[in-house]
Amino acid sequence: MTAASDTWTIASAADAARARALLSRLAADAGVPAADRARFLADLGARLRRGLPTARAELTVTCRPDGELRVVLGGAEPWRYTLVCPSPVAGPLPGPAGVDEARLAEALLDADEETAAVLASLDEAEEVVRFHREELHQTNQGVLALHAELEAAALAQRELLEAERSARAEAEKARRLLTFLANASAVLNASLDHEDILRRLPELLVPEYAGRVDIWLMDDDERTPPGERAAAAVTAARTGRPQHAGAHPGELPGVDDLPASALSPHRPLLCLPLGARTVRGVLTLSAPGDRFDPDTTVMLLEVARRAGIALDNARRYEQHRDVAEELQRAQLTELPTTAGLALAARYLPATHGLNIGGDWYDAFPQPDGSVLAVIGDVTGHGLRAAVIMGQLRTALRAYAVEGNGPARILTLLHRMLRHQQPELYATCAIARFTPGGSAVVLAAAGHPPAVVREPGGEVRVLEAKPGIMLGVPVPYEYAEHTVELPAGSTLALYTDGLVERRSAGIDAGIDRLAQAMGALGAADLEDLDTAADSLLKPMLHDSEHDDDICLLLCRTT
Incomplete structure (x- = not known):
């Protein structure tokens, strides 16, 4: 089957109307949908009106076997349009001259139908558009609501983050303040000054x-x-x-x-x-x-x-x-002035603690004219130790007034302390000097040994074994030791606080004391108080001591 084609001359509005009516009928017969026909005819009519009434145009219509209807309008502005026809257009094509008035009227009415079909299609399209517009509105509302929820969630999250930061800052501040308070409390309570x-x-x-x-x-x-x-x-x-x-x-x-x-x-x-x-x-x-x-x-x-x-x-x-300290010092005796014997004493309370302990010294004459020099130390610190020290000092003087010697006095003190104050112990050393004599009688109960400096400067530690401490729960009889003491000799009695340190044993402290006594010059020994001060300087170079210190110097003249 070959294509059918025909060319029509459009010279007037009547020619244009007939051509339009003919093409409308061809498209309708070929099954072209009303909306497509209306679109085609509207475009064709507009092109034809644009060229009239001054110009002539050639309108070529071609019906192809594949169902296409091609329309070409010549002129200054050529126009082409192709319609896809569901049914083929049978040829030959009738010319527009065969369209009479009846056919034009019928074409006019058909145009109304086409317009009605287009309007119906438009109504459907508008309904669809309305539906989609409503759907779009609902979607937009949902999106807006979602955005609002997201914004609210973001705001809540920001508030939570700010609250967390604030809580962390408050917690850190509280921790810092509590740490400072704890440190300040430790610093303030570390001192009693x-x-x-x-x-x-x-x-x-x-x-x-x-x-x-x-x-x-x-x-x-x-x-x-x-x-x-x-x-x-x-x-x-x-x-x-x-x-x-x-x-x-x-x-x-x-x-x-x-x-x-x-x-x-x-x-x-x-x-x-x-x-x-x-x-x-x-x-x-x-x-x-x-x-x-x-x-x-x-x-x-x-x-x-x-x-x-x-x-x-x-x-x-x-x-x-x-x-x-006043109580402690009140317990200490004013040293007597005795012909042939010079005495000097020093008492230093501990640098730590309550400064009350059981260290004491004493010196007094006996009925026979001899002089007893005593030094002692009650174990422990505090009021109880000071009270027991006072009791021992009083009892010792009472036993000495009865004429007892150093060993007998210690034996009686041991018996008294063992029965009256169990679980409390003391050390004591007693030296008896006889006027005009060249010897000293010593007795000790668990006390550090005396140190002697002879006139020539020789120093010796009296290593005689002492008896047990006073108050140890066993019966005990103390012994006396007689030591030759040339005139001009100096005897040092002391408590362990002078020679004992945490960093070294007591033996090292006794050796240090012996060296300090050997280093004393003749001028120091002329005044025994000066000698006592000179001895304490090298012994207490660190100035800190945990125990009381008693020193009693006895020099024969």
């Missing part, structure tokens, strides 16, 4: 927690501050409550607010009472910045409370130490 505590307190607080620190301590009977004090400090001392003085209220927990201090108008002050039971003073802090932090203030209140307790403990300890 209130001057040391007062020195360390500003070192702890400046500059992180205070720009400046002032500590005002009051006497027990005086409440009027000497010199200029901030009004807030006076109020804190009078009321016992912490005070804040600043241009603006601090609103700090547990702290009263006062106007700014004239002594510090531009920087807030925090005045904290010191004292465990009564106000003993006031700790005044100037703010390290513009204001005091509430959490830091809580920590500073606790530091002030603990500092007050530490100061009270130090003051109480110093009072007890002074009383104990």
Whole structure:
């Protein structure tokens, strides 16, 4: 089958109408859908109207065997259109001249049908568009809601992160404050010297927690501050409550607010009472910045409370130490003045602890004119040791008045201590000097050996074996030893605190004492008190000793 083709001349509107009507009929017969026909005919009509009425145009129509209807409109602007026909168009093609008025009227009515079909298709399309528009609106609403939920979730997540950061910062701040409080407590409680505590307190607080620190301590009977004090400090001392003085209220927990201090108008002050039971003073802090932090203030209140307790403990300890030292010294005897015998003694309390112990020395004449030099040491420290030391000293004098010798006196003391104070022991050494004699009688109960320096400078340690300690729960009789002592000789009796150190044994200390005695010059021995001081210097070069020290020097003349 070959293609059918025909060319029509369009010279007037009537020619254009007939050509349009003919092509509408051909397309309809070929089964072209109404919408496609309407689109084709509308485009064709517009092209034909554009060329009329002045120009002539050639319209070529070709029907191909494959079902295509091709239309070509010649002229200044050629136009081509191809319709795909479901059914083939049978040839030959009728010319537009065969279209009469009846056919034109029928074509006009058919155009209305095509228009109605197009409008119906448009309605369907609009319904579909409306449906999709509604669907799109719902989708948009869902997307907006999802965006809102995502934004809310993001905001909640940011708030949670901020809360977590804030909680971490608060936890870190609390940890730092608690660590400082623990360290400050350890520093304040490590010393029982209130001057040391007062020195360390500003070192702890400046500059992180205070720009400046002032500590005002009051006497027990005086409440009027000497010199200029901030009004807030006076109020804190009078009321016992912490005070804040600043241009603006601090609103700090547990702290009263006062106007700014004239002594510090531009920087807030925090005045904290010191004292465990009564106000003993006031700790005044100037703010390290513009204001005091509430959490830091809580920590500073606790530091002030603990500092007050530490100061009270130090003051109480110093009072007890002074009383104990006075009690200890009251137990010591004033050395007698005896012809032919010079005496000098030194007592040094321990540098640690309550400074009360059981070390003692004594010297007194017997009824027969001889002189007893005694040195002793009760085990332990504290009031009980001092009391037992006093009892032993009194009992020893009582036994000596009865005319007993050194060994017998120790035997009686041992018996007394063993029965009256079990589980408490003591050491003691007694030397008896006889006027005009050249010998000394010694007896010892577990005591370090005496050291002798002869006139020529020779030094010897009297190594005679001592008896057991006083109070050991076994019966015991002590023995006496007689030692030749040329005139001008110096005998040293001492307690173990002089020669014993943690880092070395007691034997090394005794050797050190012997060397120190050998190093004494003749001028030192002329004044026995000078000799005692000269001996203590090399023996106590470290100045720290955990035990009491007694030294009794006896020099025959």
